[in-house]
Amino acid sequence: MVFARSTGSFSRIARTAALYLVIGVFLNVAVAWWSLNTSPRGIPLSGIHAVKPEWPRPAPIGWPACYHAVLSETASHEEMWAYSTPGTDHEMRTIACGRPFRSFGAWSFDQNDGKGERWSHLLETGVTLDRDQVRLPWHPLWPGFFLNTVLFGTASWALMQVPAAMLRRSRLNRGCCTNCNYNLAGLASNVSCPECGLPRMGKPNKRPT
Numbered sequence: 001m002v003f004a005r006s007t008g009s010f011s012r013i014a015r016t017a018a019l020y021l022v023i024g025v026f027l028n029v030a031v032a033w034w035s036l037n038t039s040p041r042g043i044p045l046s047g048i049h050a051v052k053p054e055w056p057r058p059a060p061i062g063w064p065a066c067y068h069a070v071l072s073e074t075a076s077h078e079e080m081w082a083y084s085t086p087g088t089d090h091e092m093r094t095i096a097c098g099r100p101f102r103s104f105g106a107w108s109f110d111q112n113d114g115k116g117e118r119w120s121h122l123l124e125t126g127v128t129l130d131r132d133q134v135r136l137p138w139h140p141l142w143p144g145f146f147l148n149t150v151l152f153g154t155a156s157w158a159l160m161q162v163p164a165a166m167l168r169r170s171r172l173n174r175g176c177c178t179n180c181n182y183n184l185a186g187l188a189s190n191v192s193c194p195e196c197g198l199p200r201m202g203k204p205n206k207r208p209t
């Protein structure tokens, strides 16, 4: 009996956790993309810094060494431009966005094809990625993706506890089942709900310790 009840509550907790993790993923995506596309671009809050000249991602075969790299950071995202030479024959650009942790990224590898201003995008990981705009990076960055998901999922669960507790309290006060709202009038106080089987008074009240 105790085992059956603990198994049931475990699966309920697992379902709830899965639901709020999914909600956490949606909020994670929404916050990262919203903050990226609504924050001022080109006005870094913490400045543009030259960083040590290394390609931010593994370079394609045949690329020369990185010559110069610049990092631009704002509250919502950071971008890095890295070049092979001052003439930028090869350019790698990465962007990371998300709050409070960087959770999504995109990058492009550009190589001068020797015909003036034309550039080749060898790899793209954002919905719109060109030399000036990166709108929706979708590549998850770890551990930021995980941390944001857990954070947003936990916050939404905590928020939802308030109306759920109010609903349970209201049903209890009306003499109804706190789970399914079945009217329990006339039933003994130790009888489970005939509709859903929830032990009466079991959920909303604090158990004696």
Ligand SMILES: [Zn+2]
Residues within 6 Å of the ligand: 177, 178, 179, 180, 181, 182, 193, 194, 195, 196, 197, 198
């Ligand atoms: Zn019920």
